[in-house]
Amino acid sequence: MRRRSLLLAAVPAGLVTLAGCGDDSSGGGKSGASPSASSAPPPKIVDGPLPAVTAGKEFGEKPTVAKGTGDPSKNLAVRTLIAGTGRTLVENDFVRADYLGQIWDTGKVFDNSYDRKRPLVIQLAQGSVIDGWRYALTGKKVGSRVEIAVPPKWGYGTSGNAQAGIKGTDTLVFVIDVLESFNSKSSVHGKPVAQDPALPKVGTNTDGEVPKVTVPKTDPPKKLVSAYVLEGDGPKVTADQTILCQFQGLVWDGGKTFQRTYGSGRLSQFGVQQMEQVVKGLAQGLTGKKVGSRVLIVVPPDLGYGDNPPSGGAVKKGSTLVFTVDILAAM
DSSP states (O other): OOOOOOOGTTTTOOOOSSSOOOSSSOOOOOSSSSOOSSSSSSEEEEEEOOOOEEEOTTTTTTEEOOOSSSSSSSSSSEEEOOOOOOOOTTTEEEEEEEEHHHHHHHOOOOSTTTTTTTTTEEEEEEEEOOOOHHHHTTOOOOOOOOEEEGGGTTTGGGGGGGGGGGGGOOEEEEEEEEEEOOOOOOOOOOOOOOOOTTTEOOOOSSSSSSSOOOOOOSSSSSSSSEEEEEEOSBBBOTTEEEEEEEEEEEEETTTOOEOTTTTOOOOHHHHHHHHTOOOHHHHHHTTTTTTTTTEEEEOOOOOOOOOOOOSSSSSOTTEEEEEEEEEEEEE
8 A cells, every 4th residue: 555645644634425415416525624714823924944955956856955954933934946827826725736844953854745656635724734834835826846844833733743753843844846726616628538329418618617417318327337528638546546526426317416516615535445435336437537537437226325325315226326527636
């Protein structure tokens, strides 16, 4: 199993469960956290001191960072090393980023995503990521490289993070490459693929609005169907990954929506392996599909809820399920 990011070890990403869904056409699943506003005032942001980046100075390269000298600031130190020109990040956005983290006093690297070749996907929201990241990245642009020094108050607090070897007195230094950002109006922008007329027809709009799905008035297929509607050019999703997506779920009989994120003001983030325990066909249908794609997945009852559907909703015993999923990112 691949090693998970230590940055979020104490704050696991939220999962969309699909387990208790009723007739909820607007509130598809949980996103990463949806925390309430913090009662503490935001940190003062200063431009240093910050240790020098001594190698790997280009955007996307694994950096080497010098050990901190002298005492670090008690405030949050933030410096843009490379200014991007993409979308400006706002709080509650999801960000895909590569990063390296080390301890100020020792220069010891405790985590980095470059070696894993799997950027982090995280929401800039209270409770989803350490506050130093949340405050430092808000207002930055996609394509930026940002260096920050995070005192304990805005990192792991006085308890530190034993798993990462971080003490409660350690100031943390990060170099972060902001690769992409996503919000509740994000859609994929893949290449349209010819659709099978025997299957539900799915809209190809890329404006963040819910794609229209027209279910044919015929018997559903008996086996799992997973087909591209818009084919992206990203890496293929693997079973051990967590994906960030827009999705909707309908029942074949009558085409009624039972759950969706499109238009709800949120995204969904879930582990493919965890989804295997809830709706096996959805997990299987996503595995192997490319990031940046819209996928139509038709799930027969034996790979869906079978004879144990959620109570009080559109899904009944023996329902065939229809999903459209925009795979925005994977981690």
